[in-house]
Amino acid sequence: MGPGYAAYHAGLTAQERRDVEAKFLGGKLKAVITTAALGAGVDFPASQVIFDSLAMGISWLTVQEFNQMAGRAGRPDFHDLGKVVILAEPGGTYGRGSSFTEEEVAMRLLKGEMEEVAPEHDLEQSSEEYVANAVVCGGDEQDLEYINNQMIGTLEPVLPTLVENGLVRRRNGTIELMPLARVMAEHFVGVERLLEILSLSGKFKDPIDILAELECSALEERKKDRGKGKREKH
Known part of the structure; x- marks a missing residue:
């Protein structure tokens, strides 16, 4: 990959991702080739977004994923116009289990009909x-x-909880994210998990102990879910 271009994916370290973000925002990069790692939680405006494929992993993109990625194009504070280009392969399918061609998926995504x-x-x-x-x-x-x-779906009203825990501030029509809220966005952590981590950090100094406690907690939750599922079947 030549100068002026960079890759952005989940395999990069946090510092490497920040370096790419800073270079792009600073105009030092012409384009970034990225996976869905850039889909949410990162302020990464671009004048144009090009979809080389509408698949992610072994599945087609959802409307939500598509909109998050496409929404990077033409941000008001940076560009007057944004362009989204879909390089759909006419007649192309994604695996034997797919019932749609890629251009059909493109139309469904644009119309919000995938879910x-x-x-x-x-x-x-x-x-x-x-x-x-x-x-x-x-x-x-x-x-x-x-x-x-x-x-797609229904979100719980979370703003009061975020404000109450000092994670965001509401000011003049703007939601200002505090540092921990940005950590939530960058690492896909919800408020309950974050508060659990903060609580454990007050009990343990070693990060390994905190991770062990989190894993034990997650295992207990999975056991409860499995037990609940078995009871519902009976």
Whole structure:
């Protein structure tokens, strides 16, 4: 990859990702080739977004994922116009299990028709989405409300919880993210998990002990979920 171009993906360290972000914002990069790692939680405006593929991993992109990536193009504070280009392969399919061609997927994504269900997001998921969307829209409350309303499913009202815990500030139509809220956005952590980590950091000094406690907690939650599922089947 020549000068003026950079890759951005989950395999980079946090510092490497920040370096790419800073160079792009500073105009030192012409283009960034990225995966969905740039889909949410990073303020990364661009004049143009090009989709080389509409698949991520072994699945097609969801409307939410597509909108988050496409929303990078033409941010108000940076560009007068944004362009989104989809390089869909006519007649192309993604694996034997796919019932759609790529151009059909493109039309469904543009019309918001890919999802068949509307999930109800709990507090953890809702807070994770909220702070990520807040970064994408620069904290503008009207834009944030619009993005949240475009999501598939129902979000819990998380703003009071975030304000109460000092994670965000509401000021003159803007949601200002505090440093810990930005950590939530960058690492896909919800408010409940974050508060648990903060609580454990007061009990343990060694990060390994904190990770061990978090893993034990996660295992207990999974056991409860499995037990609940078995009872519902009976």
